[in-house]
Amino acid sequence: MSNFPANIYLAEPDSRSEPWLKAVFRAFPDLLFHLQPDGTIDDYITSNVSSLYVPPQEFLGKRMQDFLPPEVGMKIAQAIERVNQTNEIVSLEYSLTFPAGARHFEARLVPLPGSEIVIVVRDITVQKKGEDRNQRQLQRLAALRAIDTAIAGSLELNLTLSIIIEQVMTQLGADAADILLINPHSQTLEFVAGRGFRTTALQQTHLRLGEGYAGRAAYERRIISIPDLRVRKTDFLRSPNFTQEDFITYCAAPLIGKGQIKGVLEVFFRSSYHPDSDWLDFFETLAGQAAIAIDNVTLFTDLQRSNVELTIAYDLMIEGWARALDLRDHILEGHSRRVTEITIKLARMMGLSEKELGHIRRGALLHDVGKIGIPDSILFKSGPLTAEEWGIMHQHPKYAHDLLYPIPYLHGALDIPYCHHEKWDGSGYPRGLEGEAIPLAARIFAVADVFDALTCERPYRPAWSKGKALEHIYAHAGAHFDPKVIEVLQKLGIQGLQNI
Numbered sequence: 001m002s003n004f005p006a007n008i009y010l011a012e013p014d015s016r017s018e019p020w021l022k023a024v025f026r027a028f029p030d031l032l033f034h035l036q037p038d039g040t041i042d043d044y045i046t047s048n049v050s051s052l053y054v055p056p057q058e059f060l061g062k063r064m065q066d067f068l069p070p071e072v073g074m075k076i077a078q079a080i081e082r083v084n085q086t087n088e089i090v091s092l093e094y095s096l097t098f099p100a101g102a103r104h105f106e107a108r109l110v111p112l113p114g115s116e117i118v119i120v121v122r123d124i125t126v127q128k129k130g131e132d133r134n135q136r137q138l139q140r141l142a143a144l145r146a147i148d149t150a151i152a153g154s155l156e157l158n159l160t161l162s163i164i165i166e167q168v169m170t171q172l173g174a175d176a177a178d179i180l181l182i183n184p185h186s187q188t189l190e191f192v193a194g195r196g197f198r199t200t201a202l203q204q205t206h207l208r209l210g211e212g213y214a215g216r217a218a219y220e221r222r223i224i225s226i227p228d229l230r231v232r233k234t235d236f237l238r239s240p241n242f243t244q245e246d247f248i249t250y251c252a253a254p255l256i257g258k259g260q261i262k263g264v265l266e267v268f269f270r271s272s273y274h275p276d277s278d279w280l281d282f283f284e285t286l287a288g289q290a291a292i293a294i295d296n297v298t299l300f301t302d303l304q305r306s307n308v309e310l311t312i313a314y315d316l317m318i319e320g321w322a323r324a325l326d327l328r329d330h331i332l333e334g335h336s337r338r339v340t341e342i343t344i345k346l347a348r349m350m351g352l353s354e355k356e357l358g359h360i361r362r363g364a365l366l367h368d369v370g371k372i373g374i375p376d377s378i379l380f381k382s383g384p385l386t387a388e389e390w391g392i393m394h395q396h397p398k399y400a401h402d403l404l405y406p407i408p409y410l411h412g413a414l415d416i417p418y419c420h421h422e423k424w425d426g427s428g429y430p431r432g433l434e435g436e437a438i439p440l441a442a443r444i445f446a447v448a449d450v451f452d453a454l455t456c457e458r459p460y461r462p463a464w465s466k467g468k469a470l471e472h473i474y475a476h477a478g479a480h481f482d483p484k485v486i487e488v489l490q491k492l493g494i495q496g497l498q499n500i
Contacts, residue, residue, distance in 0.1 A: 031121040034112075039063040039080050042116075064119070072096065079109050080117060087111045093124070104128040139171060157297045161193040164290045169196060172283060174267040176247070179255070179290065180205055180214055181263035189214055189264055196268070201241035214264040217252040221261070223280060226250040228272065249273040251280075253287035257295035265290055314409055315362065322365040325372075335452055340364040341500050342448035343416075343441075349488050350444070356412075360441045363416030367445065370400030370417060394429045397421055415439035420446050423480045435482075443482040447473060447489055450480070451497070466494050 034043040041059045058067075065073040065080070072094045079090045090109045095102050103125045110118045161179050168177045176196030180189040189207040210219040217224040229250055249269035255262040265287045275283070322336035343364045347357055371379060374396050378389045385393060400417035404410045419433065419442035426434030454469035464472070470489070477486040 033064060033119040035064060035080070035117040035119060037084055037115040037117070039065050039077065069096070076107070079107070083109045083111050083117055084115060157294070158193060160293045160297060164293060165193055165195050168265065168267060168286050171286070172267055172279065175270045176268040178202060178266050179263055180207070180266065181294065182261060189218060197245065199241040199244050201245065213250065214252050214266055217254045217264050218261050221254050221256060223284060224252045225275060227274060246270050251275065251283060253283055255287055255291035255294060257291035262291050262294045318362050318365050321369060325368055335456070336365050338500055339367070339445065339448045339452045342451060342497065343445045345492060345496065346444045346448065346485065346488050347441070349492065359412035360416065362410060362413035363441060364445055366400070366404065366413065367416050367420050367449065369403060370396035370398065373399035397430045415441040416445045420449055424482050425479045443485050447481055447485050466497055470494065
């Protein structure tokens, strides 16, 4: 310690300075070097119980940057040069590899009078591990957040699984990963998504529960870890292509959602890997998130399928009602189908959306459903109706409204049954609506309804030609019919109505 000037450490040095300093340094595990400006070590001290302790004779008289590994020595040399140039304290970190593993150090270079330098070296491995652990936890939280966002923002299974696999490989350091899902019909695990594979060997996976490592993970509901696939008679080796993957370590975790097995998450390593408890815990967490995502998308898909099936059932029922109404009056047979086709053609030409067209189709099919409430003596009367009978007949649009309104599914279809006898000039019924106060769907349908009525034979008159019927309708634009709808009908013309 003789080369360290005592007045650097004590404000008022005395004969007790050196023993006191030695006692201080024995209390700390740091290394202390006294260097010449070129890096030559003049003195060195530390506690001989320090994990960093090396006999002084291995250092003294040597340049510090020369006995360290080249990349570390270069850092030390650059720091010494900077201290010499700036006369400021310089800090740096570096790592050294020992038989027991890598260790991390912090070196602080302090200038002394006469261009000499003191270097204090501290082992910061524990702190670095803590920082790495904290950083890893932050990354894992970010990964879980990304998966949560995918679950909340996407109902497309392939996209969600792709995001999950990407996070699995990044956070777990895997070379490849895949997800196998249970086929509900065959009750087998099947490959649905994967990344990092050189071949397509695993894409043909079909495993029963309990079969193979993935099947065991699902059946036993636990993580299966195989440190070295090469020393086991693995099912993977049944595939000649699998050996080209060069996988060594394998882990599988069951995907369990709401108590049910959804599938298995598999990860592969091409080098030997020994997962610790922290890694396995996060692997299980990721598997849990994947199960939630799969359950969420599956639930939506099933609900969507149910809605489609229910919609089809409703529409088939509506078509059945329309046929029943037509059959009730053989004169009107096919009327509902024809007016529906014409109305849809006109509505599509006017730019209505597919959703609106769906409502229009249902409304057109059900336009005469209110006639159920009209007595047969009036509905099928061969002669002219009396004023009182017309009053009753004019109620059928209101009967349609009252009959259909309690059905929420048909709310969007009410305009046609309720308003198709309203006229542009306000002389229609049942409410005497005028102009654009009449719903557009009803204005379109009114044209189709009159056209079909005129071109079909009635007991009291023969059927008109399509041309004559169109001329009649054109003549009533602005009175009975919406002029804009008539413009579209003129564009459609006889040719567009030919096959209806």
